[in-house]
Amino acid sequence: MSADSNRPKLLIFDVNETLLDLGKLQQAVNQEFKSETAFKQWFSLLLQYSLVDTVTGNYHNFGQIGDAALDMLAQALGQPARPASRKKELLALIAELPPHPDVIPGLTALQQAGFRMVTLTNSPDATMRKQLAYAGLTGFFEQLISIDSLKCYKPHPTTYLSTCQQLQAAPAETMLVAAHGWDTAGAQLAGLQAAFITRPGQQTYPLAPTPTLTGSTLPAIARQLIG
Structure with a gap:
């Protein structure tokens, strides 16, 4: 400047x-849902619904929204919802x-x-x-x-x-x-x-x-x- x-x-x-x-997390989510676009779709849902919470005053932390977004992603892809333990494993990767x-x-x-x-x-x-x-x-x-x-x-x-x-x-x-x-x-x-x-x-x-x-x-x- x-x-x-x-x-x-x-x-x-x-x-x-x-x-x-976020490459490690991206790879894990894509492999889990057998889709090359799964991570992008999930991250977009995470951001979208964090804004919904902000606008509506209905706050949940990013981890909670990330968990919910994994359920929404599974539904969008016509797949069964993942068990809570598996979602926890995936989301834990964000700290590594x-x-x-x-x-x-x-x-x-x-x-x-x-x-x-x-x-x-x-x-x-x-x-x-x-x-x-x-x-x-x-x-x-x-x-x-x-x-x-x-x-x-x-x-x-x-x-x-x-x-x-x-x-x-x-x-x-x-x-x-x-x-x-x-x-x-x-x-x-x-x-x-x-x-x-x-x-x-x-x-x-x-x-x-x-x-x-x-x-x-x-x-x-x-x-x-x-x-």
Whole structure:
């Protein structure tokens, strides 16, 4: 970013798909349901019904919605519902995911450049802490924040603004870093800046503001931020 641009003082990181590689979970869900598109269908249901819960005020945590979405997926594919124990095994994989290869180099560069960094995820607090510990990322972040305490999912404006308030950072001086167009749209419409990482299969939302920064990897974003 140029010297006269509004360089953010706080970076908020999404976790699933942005920092963590969901490939292991994707493979397991696809194999379980014998479909190459099962994981995408399941993850879309997970996001869709988290928004339904937010709009209707009928909160369940991400794990509960993930479990329900596995039932919905089975029904959509004309398959029997999986036993609770099998669903639990599948969902447990979300806490055992590696970081994308570019993540530690990118976080290291940003940490060395002096940026404040926190996470903000739709995953429950306990799950997020297991995820980041397993991936070896915990030490990069000042705080690990989940929407669970708000009982309101991203991209609701409250999720971003309450994080800024908690960290005593102005929204305009805060940047969300994410690999989801719905997430960057939510942050920008709440008054934050946003950096979009173009992970394979991810797109920005054409009817939302263009992300402040775009890059194919986290180091690419870091280079633009550090200048």
